[in-house]
Amino acid sequence: MKTTLNILWKDVLIEWRTRSRTVALLSFAYTILLLFAFAIGPDSAALRQHAGAYLWLGLLLSSTLLLDSSMRIEFEAGAISKLLLAPVSAPGLFYGKAIANTIQLWIIGAVSVPMVFVVCDATVVESSGWLALTLALGAAGLAAPGTLYSAMIARLSGKQLLLPLMLFPLVVPVIVSAVKATSLVMMGDPMNQIGSWLALLLCFNLVYWGLCGVLFGRVVEA
Amino acid sequence: MKANWEIGVGLFGLILLIWAHYTGLFVAPPEAMMGDVGRILYAHVPTAWVGLSTYLVAFIAAVGAIWSGKWAWDAMVEASVEVGLLLNALLLIQGSLWAKPTWGVYWTWDPRLTTCAIMVVAFGVVLALRRQIEEPMRRLTMSSIATIIAFVNVPIVYLSVKWWRTLHQPYSSPETVDSAMVTPLRVAAFGMLFLATGFVVRRWRQVHRQLKAEVQAPDLPDAPSPLAVED
Numbered sequence: 538m539k540t541t542l543n544i545l546w547k548d549v550l551i552e553w554r555t556r557s558r559t560v561a562l563l564s565f566a567y568t569i570l571l572l573f574a575f576a577i578g579p580d581s582a583a584l585r586q587h588a589g590a591y592l593w594l595g596l597l598l599s600s601t602l603l604l605d606s607s608m609r610i611e612f613e614a615g616a617i618s619k620l621l622l623a624p625v626s627a628p629g630l631f632y633g634k635a636i637a638n639t640i641q642l643w644i645i646g647a648v649s650v651p652m653v654f655v656v657c658d659a660t661v662v663e664s665s666g667w668l669a670l671t672l673a674l675g676a677a678g679l680a681a682p683g684t685l686y687s688a689m690i691a692r693l694s695g696k697q698l699l700l701p702l703m704l705f706p707l708v709v710p711v712i713v714s715a716v717k718a719t720s721l722v723m724m725g726d727p728m729n730q731i732g733s734w735l736a737l738l739l740c741f742n743l744v745y746w747g748l749c750g751v752l753f754g755r756v757v758e759a
Numbered sequence: 760m761k762a763n764w765e766i767g768v769g770l771f772g773l774i775l776l777i778w779a780h781y782t783g784l785f786v787a788p789p790e791a792m793m794g795d796v797g798r799i800l801y802a803h804v805p806t807a808w809v810g811l812s813t814y815l816v817a818f819i820a821a822v823g824a825i826w827s828g829k830w831a832w833d834a835m836v837e838a839s840v841e842v843g844l845l846l847n848a849l850l851l852i853q854g855s856l857w858a859k860p861t862w863g864v865y866w867t868w869d870p871r872l873t874t875c876a877i878m879v880v881a882f883g884v885v886l887a888l889r890r891q892i893e894e895p896m897r898r899l900t901m902s903s904i905a906t907i908i909a910f911v912n913v914p915i916v917y918l919s920v921k922w923w924r925t926l927h928q929p930y931s932s933p934e935t936v937d938s939a940m941v942t943p944l945r946v947a948a949f950g951m952l953f954l955a956t957g958f959v960v961r962r963w964r965q966v967h968r969q970l971k972a973e974v975q976a977p978d979l980p981d982a983p984s985p986l987a988v989e990d
Contacts, residue, residue, distance in 0.1 A: 706881045759900035
């Protein structure tokens with residue numbers, strides 16, 4: 538637990554000292570939102586209806602950049618080997634990095650929501666607490682397998698292609714349930730379906746946070 | 760002959776499949792609701808059963824490889840993922856062919872179809888990853904982990920017809936179809952199982968041999984030092 542908190546603090550500190558990466562990721566997410574809006578055209582009803590989808594596709598695409606750069610700093614100059622020799626436990630390292638990635642994705646999501654409101658003319662109909670919970674669970678669902686995969690391919694030549702290729706099919710359940718839950722929060726939920734979509738997100742998180750934590754040790758040893 | 764028993768098993772499976780498909784197409788009665796279109800059952804259902812079973816073999820082999828670090832398990836991961844990918848790609852094609860006359864479209868975003876398509880891509884990535892890693896032991900570890908993670912999709916595909924409202928039929932089994940259809944369905948399932956076993960074992964032999972040769976190959980000599988420049 539202490540290891541996890543130390544790794545988390547290290548990543549947060551690095552991020553705080555080099556804020557340019559977060560700013561670049563936010564700009565990237567904003568650009569994607571604008572591109573979706575330009576691609577759809579001035580149909581405000583369509584933009585409002587699909588606002589949840591644009592938000593999560595923007596987050597998904599931003600997540601590949603975030604995950605890649607987050608793991609690159611560990612593999613540059615053999616930092617990860619020194620961390621393991623310290624010794625830092627592999628599960629502690631995984632959970633520290635995955636929580637740091639979750640927090641960063643959550644921040645990008647939280648900043649993107651007002652942008653979505655402006656660009657897509659969307660509003661929150663249900664409680665905004667549901668939206669915050671959806672963002673937290675969705676960000677965690679992207680971060681856990683993403684952290685493991687980015688470590689697996691960190692030393693490969695074709696990693697820019699492999700990370701999205703590996704991550705995107707795996708996180709389809711996250712995207713489907715997060716988009717559904719976000720759309721219900723923004724458009725209204727007369728049938729009380731938000732809870733069941735969030736339950737699916739929670740199950741995905743339980744499975745992958747457990748499985749990836751167990752397997753991460755093998756990845757860094759190799 | 761002993762070393763090639765898988766060829767016999769595969770051929771036996773092929774004979775069973777030919778008999779089952781002949782019986783399914785020309786002898787068994789048409790399906791009550793779908794008519795002759797329903798005869799794809801004899802190809803589609805065995806492909807699904809054996810395709811998912813092949814991924815189960817890949818998962819067991821991946822756990823074995825990561826646990827023991829033996830090349831035989833690693834070869835089995837590659838062989839079973841390759842054959843599983845082939846069978847599941849066939850499954851999607853057969854499903855699309857059946858969907859056009861039944862649902863009016865080749866593809867719809869139904870939970871069973873979507874989860875199955877995701878599963879095919881997830882296991883395809885395992886093979887892409889294997890081709891990217893040159894060092895054998897790292898390849899063994901990384902592809903085994905990718906296989907274990909991809910396998911999480913298999914129970915989701917199987918249970919998708921139960922978890923979500925879906926256009927797809929619920930589970931098919933010999934108990935859910937007419938007795939006249941059971942025999943060709945069972946024979947087709949065993950035929951597909953034997954054929955897939957033949958393919959997997961054959962491919963396993965080839966990959967195992969390649970891996971052993973790769974590991975035992977001597978290292979290349981060091982590059983000669985650059986020529987000294989004479990003054």
